[in-house]
Structures are given as structure tokens and as C-alpha cells.
Amino acid sequence: MSDIYSHLGDERVPIGVIGGSGLYEMDGLEIIEEREVDTPFGKPSAPITIAKVEGRRVAFLPRHGQHHEYVASTVPYRANIWALKELGVFWLVTVSAVGSLKEEIVPGEHFVIPDQIIDKTYRRPNTLYKDVAVHVGLSYPFHPMMREIVLGACRDEGIETHDGGTYVCMEGPAFSTKAESELHRQWGASLIGMTAMPEARLAREAEMCYATIALPTDYDVWYESDHVDIGEVMANMKRNISNVRGVLRRVIPSIPLEQEADCDASHALQYAIVTHPEAISESSLEQFRLTLGKYIES
Numbered sequence: 001m002s003d004i005y006s007h008l009g010d011e012r013v014p015i016g017v018i019g020g021s022g023l024y025e026m027d028g029l030e031i032i033e034e035r036e037v038d039t040p041f042g043k044p045s046a047p048i049t050i051a052k053v054e055g056r057r058v059a060f061l062p063r064h065g066q067h068h069e070y071v072a073s074t075v076p077y078r079a080n081i082w083a084l085k086e087l088g089v090f091w092l093v094t095v096s097a098v099g100s101l102k103e104e105i106v107p108g109e110h111f112v113i114p115d116q117i118i119d120k121t122y123r124r125p126n127t128l129y130k131d132v133a134v135h136v137g138l139s140y141p142f143h144p145m146m147r148e149i150v151l152g153a154c155r156d157e158g159i160e161t162h163d164g165g166t167y168v169c170m171e172g173p174a175f176s177t178k179a180e181s182e183l184h185r186q187w188g189a190s191l192i193g194m195t196a197m198p199e200a201r202l203a204r205e206a207e208m209c210y211a212t213i214a215l216p217t218d219y220d221v222w223y224e225s226d227h228v229d230i231g232e233v234m235a236n237m238k239r240n241i242s243n244v245r246g247v248l249r250r251v252i253p254s255i256p257l258e259q260e261a262d263c264d265a266s267h268a269l270q271y272a273i274v275t276h277p278e279a280i281s282e283s284s285l286e287q288f289r290l291t292l293g294k295y296i297e298s
Helices: 003-011 077-087 144-156 178-186 199-205 230-254 257-262 282-296
Strands: 015-019 029-035 048-053 056-062 091-100 111-113 116-119 161-163 166-169 191-193 209-218
Touching: 003 282, 015 077, 015 230, 048 077, 048 230, 056 077, 056 230, 077 199, 077 282, 091 144, 091 230, 111 144, 111 230, 144 161, 144 209, 144 230, 191 209, 199 209, 209 230
Parallel strands: 015 056, 015 091, 091 209, 111 161, 116 166, 166 191
Antiparallel strands: 029 048, 048 056, 091 191, 111 209
């Protein structure tokens, strides 16, 4: 167990799931409690449901709130990531609805485990650290170690799953224009969505091993339709939700908890902090001690 979590003892929650509120309605899951967590960035999207799956403690957080009250631009991404970090989460899997930019990625039937992101967001705070210069490496925004676990679980569940693909993260909340949709296809992207950023970047800044299960719900507007049919989107989401639960039932027990220290995400900040320790104020150190303390105070 990492020293930064030693104070949590058996109460530590090493695995987190961000997605819809219905994800934890799965067989074999024992709900322990709902936890309110305060963070330096305010409250997360909703109280965090802590449960056990095959003896492992898991934190479930609905990204858009309990009643989908947050659009993608207003999701409190920083508070969500920080709250999970405070609970002890290192292994983080997320679920996201997306549009497909490739004919072979079939909405409502296929899953995608993306490996790259193009960030087109512009309204969202995109770093955890204020008054401290932190430059994490983000060559692989979806961590390869977590991707392999999730990919294997999807295939073991018998779901047609695409290994890799670039996720274009747009601001929203409106869907793409046809020109934008065609441009994203010219870039070679596979998916268009609204939630992967800054979530992936913040997870790396919090030294978490992060990956996403992308659920294609539509073909955006490049294919045959002039608009995204919300009815189709919701129907495909409903169709996919039971499959996602099955995947999570496989993912959670297969995560190698004992290999946390071997994963490079666990020391993503080691060479990322540029501000000299003497220039970091006591208030900033206190605020970010959970993540920066082991480097600044060592």
C-alpha cells in the first residue's frame, strides 16, 4: 500500500468508477455507504457510493450528477478526481457515451477502449494545481495498463470491442456541425464525445491509472442523418448498460492491486513539478499535500 494512503487502513477504496448512477446496480455488489466528500474545489457531482465487489472496495461516482443536472462543461471534474483520490482511489475506470466517426464502430453494439485524445474544450479548468507549475506527461492519456484490463474484460464478456482509437473531446452541449464531423474524420479520429477532458489529464495529475470504456450511441452527423437522434442515443445507452455492468464485474476482481507501485502513473508527478519547493506557499502545500507532499517534503 502506498504511504499516502496508510492513514486510511482497511477503509481505503482503491478502485473508482465514474459513469452513470445505474452502474452500481449489479449482481453481487454490496453497498456499504454513501459518502459526502469536501474538496479544495467544492463538492463532487454527487455523494460517492462505496460498495464491495468480490471483497474489493469500489467508489462509484455519477459524472453528471444523480439526476443528470450537469452538462459536460459544468461537471466538477477537479472535485470528482480529488474526492476519489482522498478515498484512496488509484485504479480508475470510466464509462462515456460517444458518437462513432467510423462505420465499423457500430452504435449500440460495439465498445471502444480509446488510447488517444484530441482536446477541443475551452471552458473548463484543466489542472488541479494553482500557483504551482506542474507539467505531467500525457503521451498516453488512457493508461496502457488499465486499458489492457478493461479490454480483456470486454472481450471476455463477449462484446465486440475495438482496441484503440482517438477520442475527440468537444465542448458541447450542442452536437457537431456536419463540417466539424467531417473534419474529425479527416483527422483519423474514431470517436466524438464531451467528457474525456479534462478528466484524463486531472487523473494523471492525481497519479491515477485511468482508462475509459466508450459506448458509441450514434454516428454523429457524418453518416446518413442530418442530426443526432436523442431517442436513438438513449435507447443505445439503455441497451449497453447491462453489458457495462457485466464488464465491470470482470474488471474489478482482475485489477492487480498489488502492482500499484509498479505502474508509472503512481509517480507521474516525480519530475513534473517545476516550481522550486521554496517558492511553494504553505497554503498551496497544505491544499495539495495529498499529491505533492511526498515530493516537496522529501
